[in-house]
Amino acid sequence: MRFSRPISGCLFASFVAILLALPLIAQAQQEEEYVLGTYEVGDLTMNIIDHPYGKAASQTRRGFQGGGRGGQFSVPEVASHQPLYLAQFGRRADAGMQHSMDDLIGAIFATVEPDSWTTNGGGGELRAFGTALVVWQTEPVHQKIRQLLTTLRNGNRPTLKVDARWLLLNSDDLAQLAPADNNGTTRVDPQVLDQFTRRPTSIRGLTQCFSGQLVYVVSGTQRNVVSGYIPVVGGGDVGYQPIVQKVNFGTLLEIRPMLTPGGLTAVVDLTATLTFRGEQPNLPGNFAPLAVPPAIDRIAIETQQLATTLRLPTAVPVIVGGLTYKPASALMEQPAMEQAAQSESPQLYLILQVQ
DSSP states (O other), X not given: OOOOOOOOHHHHHHHHHHHHHHHHHHHHHHHTOEEEEEEEOHXXXXXXXXXXXXXXXXXXXXXXXXXXXXXXXXXXXXXXXXXXXXXXXXXXXXXXXXXXXXXXXXXXXXXXXXXXXXXXXXXXXXXEETTEEEEEEEHHHHHHHHXXXXXXXXXXXXXXXXXXXXXXXXXXXXHHHSOBXXXXXXXXXXXXXXXXXXXXXXXXXXXXXXXXXXXXXXXXXXXXXXXXXXXXXXXXXXXXXXXXXXXXXXXXXXXXXXXXXXXXXXXEEEEEEEEEEOOOXXXXXXXXXXXXXXXXXXXXXXXXXXXXXXXXXXXXXXXXXXXXOOOHHHHTTSOHHHHHHOSSOOEEEEEEEEO
């Protein structure tokens, strides 16, 4: 009878190690299985444009004709647009926030398992299809891609609410609105702010925008004004093409709020402009003959403007600044008795809240 030799201790240990490693090998093989996944990313790659307020100057299509023969003439309409430039943000104000699909793909290649993509010798593929990403990768990599997209959505391009109020206040009103505490810190009283906002002379603007986006709110009346003439000569006739501009009488706020990391403060760049029609000068009638250009509108405009960049706490009203010059037309809205009883003329203050 033959007996097999006993298994040596070394061989037995190797056999046990193989048995213990089988689940790990199976798990590794399962993780290496590639699966196809698609991700809609249109919200991350959408080009958020800026909206600067531009005043267009245009020429009317008909002009005034004079000279030897009758008739009329017309020229094409011309319009111009003046974009704003904000140097502190390092770009044109109408450039917007451009995050392309290539930027997003580059971020994924650089931060999510860089060696797993075919561009670096791996087996993963990524292609853009419209506003979606088509990804051929292992499940662990898919999970990291989902985590990255979630992080971008949570921390990228939050929406902010802008609440701007213009209040006509005297010194007593200002002290009541923003009393100083024992430390000398000045804070706006929300209840007093709501009370003053209900006054008939207050102005309020509300809007929402993405963080870092330039937007504007405008309210008032636009008036066409003839600001000049372009002489046109042809066929023995002399005509004058009027240049018509639109002047806005009212309130204009251009603002770019940018939320800082942590969300406790916001950096705000703004320009606030108020324009009112002043006393209208006597305009002479049209000259005769029509070979001489007609009279140009020379309207008087009372204006106030405030431009600044500041950091302010979110969800807290802050006095941005005050304007010492007051438009007379704004004070006409106050009751006569109230205006006469004041020892000083009220001044205009801008209170801003971003959240």
